[in-house]
Amino acid sequence: MGAPLLVDNADLSVKTLGACRIDSPLMPLLGERPTTQHYIDEADKVLYDDTTSMIAARQVDLAELPGFEPAGPRRKIYFDPSKTRVGIVTCGGLCPGLNNVIRGLVLELTSHYRVRRIFGFRNGYQGFIARYGHDVVDLTPESVANIDDDGGTILGSSRGQQDPGEIVDCLSRMNINILFVIGGDGTLRGAKEISRVATERGEKIAVVGIPKTIDNDIPYIDQSFGFQTAFGKAAESIRVAHAEATSAPGGMGVVRLMGRHSGFIACYATLAKSNADVVLIPELPFKLEGEGGLLNYLRHRVVERGHAVVVVAEGAGQELITDQPEGSDASGNRKLHDVGPVLSRRITEHFANEGVELNLKYIDPSYAIRSVPANPYDNVYTIRLAHAAVHAAMSGRTEMVVGRWRRRFIHIPIALAVSQRNQVDPAGDLWMSVLEATGQPPHFE
Numbered sequence: 001m002g003a004p005l006l007v008d009n010a011d012l013s014v015k016t017l018g019a020c021r022i023d024s025p026l027m028p029l030l031g032e033r034p035t036t037q038h039y040i041d042e043a044d045k046v047l048y049d050d051t052t053s054m055i056a057a058r059q060v061d062l063a064e065l066p067g068f069e070p071a072g073p074r075r076k077i078y079f080d081p082s083k084t085r086v087g088i089v090t091c092g093g094l095c096p097g098l099n100n101v102i103r104g105l106v107l108e109l110t111s112h113y114r115v116r117r118i119f120g121f122r123n124g125y126q127g128f129i130a131r132y133g134h135d136v137v138d139l140t141p142e143s144v145a146n147i148d149d150d151g152g153t154i155l156g157s158s159r160g161q162q163d164p165g166e167i168v169d170c171l172s173r174m175n176i177n178i179l180f181v182i183g184g185d186g187t188l189r190g191a192k193e194i195s196r197v198a199t200e201r202g203e204k205i206a207v208v209g210i211p212k213t214i215d216n217d218i219p220y221i222d223q224s225f226g227f228q229t230a231f232g233k234a235a236e237s238i239r240v241a242h243a244e245a246t247s248a249p250g251g252m253g254v255v256r257l258m259g260r261h262s263g264f265i266a267c268y269a270t271l272a273k274s275n276a277d278v279v280l281i282p283e284l285p286f287k288l289e290g291e292g293g294l295l296n297y298l299r300h301r302v303v304e305r306g307h308a309v310v311v312v313a314e315g316a317g318q319e320l321i322t323d324q325p326e327g328s329d330a331s332g333n334r335k336l337h338d339v340g341p342v343l344s345r346r347i348t349e350h351f352a353n354e355g356v357e358l359n360l361k362y363i364d365p366s367y368a369i370r371s372v373p374a375n376p377y378d379n380v381y382t383i384r385l386a387h388a389a390v391h392a393a394m395s396g397r398t399e400m401v402v403g404r405w406r407r408r409f410i411h412i413p414i415a416l417a418v419s420q421r422n423q424v425d426p427a428g429d430l431w432m433s434v435l436e437a438t439g440q441p442p443h444f445e
C-alpha cells in the first residue's frame, strides 16, 4: 500500500544513454542558481523519506539517504537538438489531459530545443507495427495548438500486447532518438521492454514516460494527471445521487465509480462533495449480511435519516460475486464483475424483506469522468510534466518516468514505478478523512 522503506539509492538511480556534452539551449534561462524551497539544482536530490522517524530508521549518513533525481533542465544535454527525432505514443485507457501532455511535449521540444521532427504514433503500440497500417502523424506547434480543448487523445490509444522487437525495428527504421510514452502500468512495462531491446541492440534511444492513470494507482506520484479532473466530475454524480435520494421516501443513491484496484476516485469524489453515507473501495472487503453488515447499516441509516448515498468503486466487493464469468481484456487485465447492479439488487431485496420502503437510483458515470478535457489544475500539471519529460529525454535519461512527489518534480525509474500499485491505505489519513466525512464504521463485518 504505502511506499516500502526497503527502497534504497540503487532503486532510485536513473539510467542514461551517455555523457552530456552539448550546451543546453536553456542555459540563458537557467543560469546558476542554488536549491531553494522553489527550485532544485540538478546535482541535488529529493529525499525519499519525509519524516524524522523514517529518516532515523535508516541509520545512515545524510549523504546516503535515498533520494530521487530532481526533474528540470540540465546545463548540458546528450542529444543534438537539430538532429533529434522524436516519437510520441498514448496507450491504455483514456484520462483527462492526454492531449495536454502531447501539446506540452511538442511545444517544449520545438520552441526551446528547436527539435524539428516529431512523430505521433497512432492507436497505442499498434502504431509501430506495420501490419496495422496506421499512418504516423507529423506533430507541429500548429497542429497541436488547441488540442487541449478536447478530451481523449488525438493519437488514439489501444490495449493489447505488441512485440517490443518490432517496435524497436520501427524506431530504428525511422531514426527516432527519443520515445515519449504516455500510459499506465501496462504501457510502462511495455516501455521497459522497448528500452531493453533497444539497449541489447546497441541503439541509443531514450524512452521516457509520462504516467497516466485515472485510478491514481502508480506509486511515487502525489497524484496522477487528470485525476483531479476525474474526481471533480465524479463528485457531480454524488451530488445528483444525493438530490435524488433526499427527494423521495426511502431514497437511496448508488454511485459506481472507476477504480479497479485502488479506490482513490471514490474517496476523493466523496470528500469533494461530502454527502455520501458509505464509500466502498477495493482495498477493504465488506460483508453485506449480519448485524455489522452493510445492508443492516444502510437500512438503519434510511430509517433514521430518510435517505442514504453509497459510493462504490468498481473493484470493491468482487469477492461477493461468484455467479459471473471470469475474463481479461486485450492487455491481460482481469475483467471485473459489475458490482453496482449486484449491490443495488441486494439492497433492494434486503429492504423488501425487512418491509422498509426504498426508492433506489443507480448512477454509473464511468466513461463520462475520463473522456472530458482537463480542468485548469490539470492543464498546469500536464504542461509541467511535459516540460520535465522533455528536459529528461534531451539529457539522455531513459527507462524513467516523470512525476511529482511531495510537490517536487522528479525522475522515477520505470522499474520502480511499476514495482507496486498505489492503493488507499486503510490505516492511512485519507481513509480516516473518508470515515470522518461519511460517519461510516471502519469495517462492515
Ligand SMILES: Nc1ncnc2c1ncn2[C@@H]1O[C@H](COP(=O)(O)OP(=O)(O)O)[C@@H](O)[C@H]1O
Binding pocket: 091, 092, 093, 124, 125, 158, 159, 160, 161, 162, 183, 184, 185, 186, 187, 188, 189, 190, 191, 193, 212, 330, 331, 333
Ligand atoms: N508486461 C507488458 N509488457 C509489454 N507490454 C505490455 C505489458 N503490459 C501491458 N502492455 C501493453 O501496454 C499497453 C497498455 O496497457 P494497458 O494495461 O491496456 O493500459 P495501461 O497502460 O493504462 O495500464 C497495451 O498495448 C499492452 O498490451
Ligand SMILES: O=P(O)(O)OC[C@H]1O[C@](O)(COP(=O)(O)O)[C@@H](O)[C@@H]1O
Binding pocket: 092, 093, 094, 095, 184, 185, 212, 213, 214, 215, 216, 217, 258, 259, 260, 314, 329
Ligand atoms: O473500459 P476500458 O477502456 O477497458 O477501461 C476501463 C478501466 O480502466 C481504468 O480506468 C483504469 O485505467 P488507468 O488507471 O490505467 O487509467 C479502470 O478504472 C477501468 O475499469
Ligand SMILES: [Mg+2]
Binding pocket: 092, 184, 185, 186, 333
Ligand atoms: Mg493498467
